Amino acid sequence: MSQSQIPAAADAAAERSPMRWVPSLYFMQGTQFFVVMMLASFVFKNMGVSNDQIARWTSVLGTAWAIKPLWSPFLELMRHKKTIVVAMQGLAAILVAVLALTLQTPWWFVLALCVFFLCAYASATHDIACDGLYMGALDSTRQARYAGWQGAFFNGARFFMVGVVLKIAGVLEAPMGVANAWTTVFVGLAVLMAVLAAYNAYSLPGKLSAEHSDLQASAIWETTREIVIDFFRKPGIWMAVLFIVLFRFAEGQVQTIGPLFLIEARDKGGLGLTTSQVADVYGWVGTVAFLVGSVLGGYFTAWLSLRRAMPVLLLAMSVPNATFYYLAATLPSDMWHIGGAVFVEMFGYGFGFVGMILYIMQAVAPGKFQTAHYALGSGVMQLGFILSRSISGDIQVAVGYEHFFLWTLFCGVPVLLLLPFVRIPGKPPAAAEPVPQPAESTT
Missing domain, CATH: 1.20.1250.20 (MFS general substrate transporter like domains)
Structure with missing residues (x-):
């Protein structure tokens, strides 16, 4: 692609209907969140972890979303929110794939907690950039018009994670065993997240670059x-x-x-x-x-x-x-x-x-x-x-x-x-x- 074609491609992306990127963006946001805040509890429970340990460690994971306002202003140093969004989505796909491997090790609990911890902070960072991209790409009228689709696809991810992903894990647990079933599920989920990240790299408005803003x-x-x-x-x-x-x-x-x-x-x-x-x-x-x-x-x-x-x-x-x-x-x-x-x-x-x-x-x-x-x-x-x-x-x-x-x-x-x-x-x-x-x- 020539240099003259690059701005034209960026302008075309910006003019795409929000329905080409809002659903995939907020479905991915929900998917990352519910991997940590819902699926983790079921994985730990089925692998034999006690309730007090599950409650204690999943609450630690949840601090990522509680303290994200502390670093959210500093993401403004990056000119293009699309860069952060796609990077965090790609990182999430990699981490979920690593999570699948941790369940096959003798130290699975400690390793899985470390991966879930990284997933939580990647997801919280994604949330900040995701909402910033949405507000920056749409005027106030279109922000209101598509706000309902935000909630619909975020909560659609909740249904998908519990109604579909958890269901598949339950079906596979009997013939494969708990660890193998969840490994298979997380591998499939990592592939899906990678596909969504690739699609969003194409469909989201804005540019994929590491340009810095004029802010200090x-x-x-x-x-x-x-x-x-x-x-x-x-x-x-x-x-x-x-x-x-x-x-x-x-x-x-x-x-x-x-x-x-x-x-x-x-x-x-x-x-x-x-x-x-x-x-x-x-x-x-x-x-x-x-x-x-x-x-x-x-x-x-x-x-x-x-x-x-x-x-x-x-x-x-x-x-x-x-x-x-x-x-x-x-x-x-x-x-x-x-x-x-x-x-x-x-x-x-x-x-x-x-x-x-x-x-x-x-x-x-x-x-x-x-x-x-x-x-x-x-x-x-x-x-x-x-x-x-x-x-x-x-x-x-x-x-x-x-x-x-x-x-x-x-x-x-x-x-x-x-x-x-x-x-x-x-x-x-x-x-x-x-x-x-x-x-x-x-x-």
Whole structure:
């Protein structure tokens, strides 16, 4: 290709319909996230790791998304976000292939944790550049128009990872053994991710180059410092931080231990489902329920206002706790019974979680640095999730499944008691009202 043809090719890429790159971009974003935050737990459980170890180490992996605002401003030193996006996608494909090999070694647990750690930070870095590319490539009208497709394909990756990838692993475990089954799955997943990375290298708008912007690291650091100081000077910010942490305190524990309870042997207090059965109830039933709950929760809050809807949203967040307590107390064996309970659980989770997203948008983020403060609020939210996740395994091992889920019901009480003291905005002006999207689950 001649030098005169290169700008023309770049311009043509920029003019492509967003539907040629938004789906593949956000499906890849979700795929990287759910490899770490969902599949890792199932791999460790099926390979014989205890619940306390699983909860502790997967919470460490989750810190990548909590602290990503710390290095996100410095990615502005790279002129073209496409370069970072494609590089992180290619790196993710390589790491997943390496992950497949680690399961065949005697030191598989330590090696797999190291690879998952690298995957987590590559994925978090990809998230930053991915959203930056989206905002830079589209004007505000098209950003809003295609925002729904973002959430749809991110959550489509959730369905794919649990409903398809986990299902394949479950089918292969019996004839091949757990380690060989997951090795095969990760090899196939690495190939898929490599294909998506190659496609995105072609389809994404922008250039693949290592050009640097005119920004200086010192100037970025000073701006970052100003953003953080301004965030913690907001009126009532410490009460808001406590509210965000308590909002997720029960949820983080249930969302960590719940899937492990489904797959735990019945003589150990679990439901004894196979990996394939968990894929069916969580991949199909659970994903549909979560999306429906998220959409309805968004419309419900828009109709009633966040201030008036918040008590209902908080009660909805306790539905998963009550559902798992019921399952642990009754131990049903009928799959329709279990599937119905999972539908209720995930519907309540999706419906209630909208409250946290909108609270950060409307009560925490507004101000001079709205976008950056939303990222900081989201980081606090993730840290709250990690805190509750990290202690969940130890508590469950100590008291058993039934008492553990009863404990999580009481963990939802403090945030309800705090609610009257938290500043929550009423109905925002119509022009500023955000369009709620299905929440990106962090579990």
